[in-house]
Amino acid sequence: ADRVAAACGAAPMGIRPYRRTMAQVRLGAPVPAALPLIVHVGGDFYFKGAGEGRIWLSPHDETPSPPGDAAPEDIDVALAIARLQAVVDWPVAAVERKWAGLRSFAPDRLPVFGADPHAPGFVWCAGQGGFGIQTAPAISALLAAELGAPMPGGAIGAIDPAAFSPARFA
Ligand SMILES: Cc1cc2nc3c(=O)[nH]c(=O)nc-3n(C[C@H](O)[C@H](O)[C@H](O)COP(=O)(O)OP(=O)(O)OC[C@H]3O[C@@H](n4cnc5c(N)ncnc54)[C@H](O)[C@@H]3O)c2cc1C
Incomplete structure (x- = not known):
């Protein structure tokens, strides 16, 4: 990645x-x-x-x-x-x-997804570690929302994507 x-x-x-x-x-x-x-x-x-x-x-x-x-x-x-x-x-x-x-990990072992803070148009979806199969539907939905699709409701709507933002390493 x-x-x-x-x-x-x-x-x-x-x-x-x-x-x-x-x-x-x-x-x-x-x-x-x-x-x-x-x-x-x-x-x-x-x-x-x-x-x-x-x-x-x-x-x-x-x-x-x-x-x-x-x-x-x-x-x-x-x-x-x-x-x-x-x-x-x-x-x-x-x-x-x-x-x-x-199994690929970021330094804090959380996935990295969302728009890069310094490279316009570059979007991350990486570092799924040992949970990339089970989290794929939720991460895909959150990422789609960040890219402009309607934010899904239910349990996924309750997740704050900020913890996974590439900006945390900026
Ligand atoms: C033993 C094991 C157990 C796991 N158990 C679980 C589990 O219970 N639950 C869970 O949710 N997740 C589990 N995972 C993690 C999960 O498999 C990963 O998080 C997930 O597969 C990551 O998806 P990905 O598409 O990003 O990468 P990958 O599935 O790794 O896909 C990357 C692909 O890119 C290919 N590739 C690499 N380099 C190149 C190149 N230069 N050119 C072309 N192709 C290339 C690779 O061959 C591979 O097919 C496990 C992983 C392992 C290894």
Whole structure:
């Protein structure tokens, strides 16, 4: 986002991408199909059920990465498995899939959206971090309102977009 901004003559916001890894693991134990999301109290890993005998497992990694098409590292998958196996006695039968994505954060870890205060015509919508899927409808509605569409009502109308304005880093 910062590189695109720079190419458009806007100052960077300090948005940094961090890699997070996920693996689909088949277990050699009869774990329930509908496990809830379970997060290690120290933030070392988390997992959730992914169907009969399977979980989705992450080492809760946040590795600084250059922007681009992220790929998982074997060491991060191995770390996740080691941390899981420190607390349960479920043998791992196979790592069926693994993938990684980037979670991009501004310095205060809040999203950045709205008109740039110094680059006329440049509008930010970036830094959605680890919540960009669930917040996309609300952020899109707020941004559309800022660009002149009617302000949506209901719960979204109660959100003050000032906290997310790029002007906070000006
Ligand atoms: C493991 C993981 C779990 C997550 N869990 C959740 C969750 O539970 N809930 C939630 O709300 N959010 C979650 N997120 C965060 C969410 O995925 C992101 O906030 C969201 O995807 C950001 O959307 P985006 O479109 O801005 O960027 P992205 O989805 O990252 O899309 C950017 C795209 O640009 C492409 N690209 C990059 N560089 C170039 C280039 N130079 N040229 C062309 N294309 C390029 C990339 O390949 C990618 O397809 C999670 C993220 C990860 C990685």
